[in-house]
Amino acid sequence: MSLIAASLAIITVDYRAGDEGPLAAAGRAVNGAIAPLQRAVSSVVDPVSNFFSDLADLPSLANENDSLREELEDLKTSQQLNQELTQQIESLERILGLQATLTRTAAARVIASSVSNFEWTITIDAGSNDGIDENMPVVTGDEAGPRLVGRVVSVTPDSSLVQLLIDRGFVVPGKLTTSQEAGTVEGRGAEELRMELLGPGIEVSETEPESVVTLGYEVNEQRGLYPPGILIGTVSRAFSEPDGVESIVTVRPAVDFSTLQYVLVMVRDREGDGTT
């Protein structure tokens, strides 16, 4: 009974205190303690799953050796890719005319995913020691440019919790690239993203899917945490509300979250307000 009372007390205290309370500090301590273990486990997990798939094929030792060598090559390439990404995004930011002196990025590896089936989050192996703070945008991408992954929701010295774009409760202002229509993009969990607040009569061509990118100003008091021009996804379907006042489109995220390994956190300087 006392434990139930304690749980209820914790819910109440935390609900009221939010991110400042003593419980949030305790939570950070727990996450800080478990992150090194997650890092250790996740560095072993991938080789193990490869090991299992090799076992199914019953390969010879030479085969296994080859596959390991290939894997090493892959790892090297992905490491190079990661460095390339850092430079890529930095140069992109300059081109976009962002405050290049105020924005830089911190690269991080994904070391764990959410403990729950109802939250879409990941844990990355970089934290406040790398200059990461809450609400910073997290991106990934390739030569074509950055793609939005999510935002940082809590940090410990060496790890951060990232709320993914697809999480329920994730809201980001976005705009359609060809029609320039602006709206808010919301995460829908297991479903595709939804973009609302669009003018009526939006049509989507089946052949050339329209892209949705982040927008750098306020929409409905939702402050633009994100630099403009980060790719969110492509429009998959458009429909109107029964009252016909606004259109809604569903958006397929540009990032494949199931294979996400490395991300970049767009670090803002504390003193300068890096938001645009």
Next chain:
Amino acid sequence: MRRAIVFIAVIVTALLLQTTVFPEMSLLGVKPELLYLVTVVFAALRGPAEGALFGFIGGLAQDFMLNMPKGITALTLTILGYTVGLARHYITSPSPLLPAILVALGTAGGVAFHQGVAFLLGEEEGPFGYIAKVVLLTAVYGAVLTPIFFPILRRASAATHAGRVVRF
């Protein structure tokens, strides 16, 4: 002391597996709820008082890794541990399937209760269909995993009171 070490070791292991290994091994896109499984098994082995205590500690640890008001999982698992521990006294079936059945029922009830409390606190929740799917699949997954984890947990449970026997 010994009990605390065993409890913490089991909880940390369960959380690690839950966040690193099992996301890769999901059942139709749903991962198991290991903490629910472990709480049910401990409660069944040790009775309502220890079941509730284990549920509270484990739930609180899991809460700290979530991005929602803390304490919901702690409340859920405290009640789950207590209920299963109590129910166990009234079940005399010697069936070897009993732990799996308890885990399935406990997980389904626990996950549904957790979502109910989260809903009352105004958290963003998924559509009913998705919640129903998660409740069902975590229950099935838990039941499937029980035969694997049960022997390990029984030994861990036995280790919690070995100290009392040795002490003189």
